[in-house]
Amino acid sequence: MIGVAVDGIGAVRLAELCGDVRGGRGPAYRTLTDAVRVLVGDGRLPSGTRLPAERALAAQLRVSRVTVTRAYRDLREDGWADARQGSGTWVRLPDGRSRVDGVWAPGPARGGVLDLAHAAPAAPDGLSRLVGRATERLEAELAGHGYAPGGLPALRERIADRFSARGVPTDPDRIVVTGGALHAVHLAVAELTGAGDRVLVEHPTYPAALDLLADAGARPVPVAVERDAAEVALPRAARQTAARAAYLMADFQNPTGRFLDDDARARLLPRLARQGAVAIVDETFAELDLDGAAGPVLPCAAHAPAEDGVVTVGGLSKIAWGGLRVGWIRTGREPAARVRRRLARSQIAPPVLEQLVAVEVLDALEEIRAERVGRLRARRDHLVARLADELPGWRCTVPGGGLALWCDLGAPVSTALAAVAPRHGLTLAPGPRFGAGHAFDDRLRVPFTHPEPVLTEAVRRLRRAADDVAGPAAAADPARAEILV
Structure with a gap:
């Protein structure tokens, strides 16, 4: 947009x-x-x-x-x-299309259609049990008025404890509970920028963040982090554009899967601060380290020269379930107080029952994470193998975490693939949706959130769609290339 x-x-x-x-x-x-x-x-x-x-x-x-x-x-x-x-x-949207078409969110499932546009895993096995526990906790809350601007104290304490355990001492006053990670980004952008202000974004990046910035009247400044190191490219762009903020993902970036190590974070955050750009760090994928190769790294907030130099946002949609609309902001005490006031003017307070479920999820986080990571690792490896068999000309670097592969198609056919995909029972997000202009038409994000049998069928359909786009001559081409690991 x-x-x-x-x-x-x-x-x-x-x-x-x-x-x-x-x-x-x-x-x-x-x-x-x-x-x-x-x-x-x-x-x-x-x-x-x-x-x-x-x-x-x-x-x-x-x-x-x-x-x-x-x-x-x-x-x-x-x-x-x-x-x-x-x-x-x-x-216009044709009759019969979902009203959510045109919004970056999965629509209602249509019979037989496999959604490869969105990386949205199903809930873990034990979530219904945790919901039951949260319902039991609700009894104690019903005697009160039910309003907790900025979040229930019990939930804010657990989020703060999680940051502290990861190496960033945090007290609950620095936490604001939101209606999901994207809502947290929305509040951060509203707090830090005004109409016409420049905001740096990695290029490519999360499509909903681009939509949010456009709706807010901010001017996104795409920074090509695939060609240059993020700790160099982002501060340089901040200096050249006088950007007020920078939206970035240091943990298994969406869609590329890129991961910033501690050294890169230690260089990036002070450099951005010197240029006057506040980092909005999206940690939605931070718990999705599939190989453990990243090792223990400190959150970006640990490297900020001032407590309000980084606004960290996160949520439970990827580690737990997209239907659990609970997210958070971590920032300095004064900025957190301002965000709570801003949130109270629009929402008054987040819903109590969902926050109680979030408390249970965070108490069981290690168990949930082990299940989620194990399944995603197996599905990622399965998808890589199936793509190598069916579409050997596509290349991708296998990410150490996250939810998707960022595939190089070798030709600018991503939009064409997305156009023919419905004929083959697929929904795809073309590469340009992750950037500005017509960039990345040679790329396609393919999530590995579905079970292995579904991924097998999805890749078969992808191959048929690719053959449809290429035509009979190219379909007969035996040229093969390896997927890069």
Whole structure:
């Protein structure tokens, strides 16, 4: 959604998002149609956005006006666009599509369709038992009014204890409980920035964070951390842009899986602080070290030169369950007090029962983590093996943690794959959804959150979708390449 206006999108911007529609194996109009459908479906082109005039878009794409006319016609016939004489053409979600389409969150499961767009594991086996325990705890809370701005004391204590155990002494006054990690990011951005302020983001990064920044009126500054070390690239960009904040993931970054060791963190945080940029560190994947190779590392907050120089956010959606909407912020005492006031004005207080479940989850965290990590490790290795068999031309560095592989497809076909995927019973998130413009169309994030038999079938469908995009000549190509470990 970066740079997309709700009322209309210019020809230059749409051409940038669509990429080179002339480079596909099929007709250019079909490539353009598919690209627009993907943009609408994943939210980068919100429903109701007016498309540019055909002549202007044709000029930017360097295709004939007939190509754009045909694409617009097909979009209307398939229910992805409407038109009215004198008003132009605007995109829409087809009838029957979920209302959450265009939002970075899994929609309702559709029969037989495998979701490889989102990395959202099912709940661990013992969660229902923990919910039962939390319900028993609820009895003691019912005699009170039920409001605890900033979070129940018992939950804040456990979150603070977890930080202390990881090497960052923390008291509960520095913790604010939120409605999930993304809500925590939202509150941090609102506290630290205003409309028009620049915020550094790793490139690629988490799509919902890009959407959040756009909605807040902040100006995301993409920093290519795959080409340069994060501890060098981010502070340099902060100096050049006067960014107010930097959103980053040091633990198994989403989507790349990159992990920053202690030395890198010790260099990064002071450098950002010297440039006046507060680090918003997303620790959503911090508990998902699958190999133990990372070893004990200190949270980024341990390396901050001042207690308010880092805002750490986290949550239980990945280590436990996405339906448990409990997250948190750790920061300095004064910033935490301001965030609690901001939270109270919009929510008053988080829901009590969910917080009690979170207390039980944190009390059982080591047991839950052992189960989660063991299953994810097996699924990751299974997915790597199946991709090597079915799609040997794809390459990826196997991450030491997290929830997904970041695959190099060898060609800019990610958007095309996402467009044909529904025909093969798949939902995919194209690589450009994780960045700005049309970057990463040669990449695809493939989560390993499903059980092994489902992953086997998902890779078979991926292969059929890839063959569909490549065409018969490429499907017969026996060239193979190794997956990089």
